[in-house]
Amino acid sequence: MESVFEIIAEPNRRAILSLLVFSQQSVGEIERQLRIPQPTVSKHLRVLREAGFVESSVDAQRRLYRLKPKRLQEVDAWLAQFRRFWSAHVDALERHLDRMDRPTSTQRKTSRRRRRPNRERDEGETRWRSN
Amino acid sequence: MESVFEIIAEPNRRAILSLLVFSQQSVGEIERQLRIPQPTVSKHLRVLREAGFVESSVDAQRRLYRLKPKRLQEVDAWLAQFRRFWSAHVDALERHLDRMDRPTSTQRKTSRRRRRPNRERDEGETRWRSN
DNA sequence: CTAGAATATACGTGTCAAGGCATACAAAGC
DNA sequence: GCTTTGTATGCCTTGACACGTATATTCTAG
Numbered sequence A, B: 001m002e003s004v005f006e007i008i009a010e011p012n013r014r015a016i017l018s019l020l021v022f023s024q025q026s027v028g029e030i031e032r033q034l035r036i037p038q039p040t041v042s043k044h045l046r047v048l049r050e051a052g053f054v055e056s057s058v059d060a061q062r063r064l065y066r067l068k069p070k071r072l073q074e075v076d077a078w079l080a081q082f083r084r085f086w087s088a089h090v091d092a093l094e095r096h097l098d099r100m101d102r103p104t105s106t107q108r109k110t111s112r113r114r115r116r117p118n119r120e121r122d123e124g125e126t127r128w129r130s131n
Numbered sequence C: 001c002t003a004g005a006a007t008a009t010a011c012g013t014g015t016c017a018a019g020g021c022a023t024a025c026a027a028a029g030c
Numbered sequence D: 001g002c003t004t005t006g007t008a009t010g011c012c013t014t015g016a017c018a019c020g021t022a023t024a025t026t027c028t029a030g
Helices: A011-020 A027-034 A038-050 A070-099 B011-020 B027-034 B038-050 B070-099
Strands: A054-059 A062-067 B054-059 B062-067
Touching: A011 A027, A011 A038, A011 A054, A011 A062, A011 B070, A027 A038, A027 A062, A038 A054, A038 A062, A062 B070, A070 B011, A070 B070, B011 B027, B011 B038, B011 B054, B011 B062, B027 B038, B027 B062, B038 B054, B038 B062
Parallel strands: none
Antiparallel strands: A054 A062, B054 B062
């Protein structure tokens, strides 16, 4: 469980991180807000701390945990490689919509655009180059 | 294994996604580039497809897989809540550096700034408000 | 010094998913 | 038809890891 992604795969850990975005919190506060048993909270905090997502300060018997940005930025960095793709994809979608027949008024007469082979949706496969 | 984060927690799956950013690929091509046994590749592709990360087209006996942006954008959306925090944190760091003694030339004489209680590094806790 | 509050850790258990291997399925080419 | 190529699936084992419960640790207060 070293990788950033395995760490944030756990829903409770993500919840904890989301909590800490606002301000530092003690274990008990986290426990109460998220309704998670205390040992579970402590274990997740340990994982998060050892992974460098959070750090803690001692305040009497309390421990205050707060966010550290570095590791989450790693996720952001990994995601970066796909951003180019997104914009390209959005452009393609727009071009596609532009090519589509609009069911609005002032409809063109016979200008049927060339149909794409066949478009079956979601989870389906698209037959492509079967020539 | 429904959540976006569990899906991308698997290193091979992340590798596959990174590959597909450039262009669509057949199972065999992925297998050869990543040096992963073919059944493993197929299983991961199945997971990715059912989760909506990729889609496939049939090309003769090949299947060409390509990226779909939506799910990865969900990760980006989750990450968004932390971006505010990052900039705030960077600002704080800058202010901190400004307050620090610079070990450069034209050094002040005895102006030792107040030491923070004790600062033990990495994984350590910071003693805070123990008064 | 004792009681209690806040947090951490240990241990046992169940679940789930990844990987290896064999095999099934499908289309192509001869 | 049969063989080859490309891909999917089934079964089994193994290893993480999350959780619950109990207990240890540490600090405070009185």
